[in-house]
Amino acid sequence: MLTIAMPKGRIFEEAVELLRRADYALPPEFTESRKLVIDVPEENMRFILAKPMDVVTYVEHGVADLGIAGKDVLMEEERDVYELLDLHISRCHLAVAGLPGAKMNEIAPRVATKYPNIASTYFREQGEQVEIIRLNGSIELAPLIGLADRIVDIVSTGRTLRENGLVELERIAEVTSRLIVNPASYRLNGGDIERLVDRLAAVIPQP
Numbered sequence: 001m002l003t004i005a006m007p008k009g010r011i012f013e014e015a016v017e018l019l020r021r022a023d024y025a026l027p028p029e030f031t032e033s034r035k036l037v038i039d040v041p042e043e044n045m046r047f048i049l050a051k052p053m054d055v056v057t058y059v060e061h062g063v064a065d066l067g068i069a070g071k072d073v074l075m076e077e078e079r080d081v082y083e084l085l086d087l088h089i090s091r092c093h094l095a096v097a098g099l100p101g102a103k104m105n106e107i108a109p110r111v112a113t114k115y116p117n118i119a120s121t122y123f124r125e126q127g128e129q130v131e132i133i134r135l136n137g138s139i140e141l142a143p144l145i146g147l148a149d150r151i152v153d154i155v156s157t158g159r160t161l162r163e164n165g166l167v168e169l170e171r172i173a174e175v176t177s178r179l180i181v182n183p184a185s186y187r188l189n190g191g192d193i194e195r196l197v198d199r200l201a202a203v204i205p206q207p
Ligand SMILES: Nc1ncnc2c1ncn2[C@@H]1O[C@H](COP(=O)(O)OP(=O)(O)OP(=O)(O)O)[C@@H](O)[C@H]1O
Pocket: 008, 009, 010, 011, 051, 052, 053, 054, 069, 070, 071, 072, 073, 090, 091, 092, 136, 154, 155, 156, 157, 175, 176, 177
């Protein structure tokens, strides 16, 4: 049996839709219950529903064979998992944003973000030394109330930036969700996993 860690939240619906398009008979309880472990015996599969940032942890520890995770999460922390497939779902990008015309503080430039590693690597590569302030959400607040000069965050429609009077300044990376696998499980269950990859690859939305 294959165990797949699914990210709750905004990726979930698109991931379920993709699996159903690939002809996996996922029961209605998938989208209608609050169960966190859902067995689908007809497909010889078990799904566990986790927070997006935790999916990689379940896969890395081998309690899930496979998982679906945003490229942002995979970029943020070096983890011992293989990326098998770009699912082309939950498309967005990582960007630097700030108040229009606002310069970086020259003495103590500060950047607020949920992605401290991505942000510090990016600014280091730009040759800029900044203090990273880690937040867990509502990142766009930081420049509005003077906590930071810049933010590094996900942009999708751009609506959150717009409605808060912020502008995108630099694009860091494109983000889509990926199918990831535990390396040991891949060696052990290669055949079953390749079949799943083929079925998904056949129905992935075109970029
Ligand atoms: N605005 C967006 N549009 C499309 N995809 C997004 C958007 N924001 C985040 N994502 C993708 O969805 C994932 C996060 O989903 P979601 O927003 O449901 O969780 P979260 O509440 O931010 O995560 P956590 O609970 O771990 O903090 C991200 O890793 C990213 O790949």
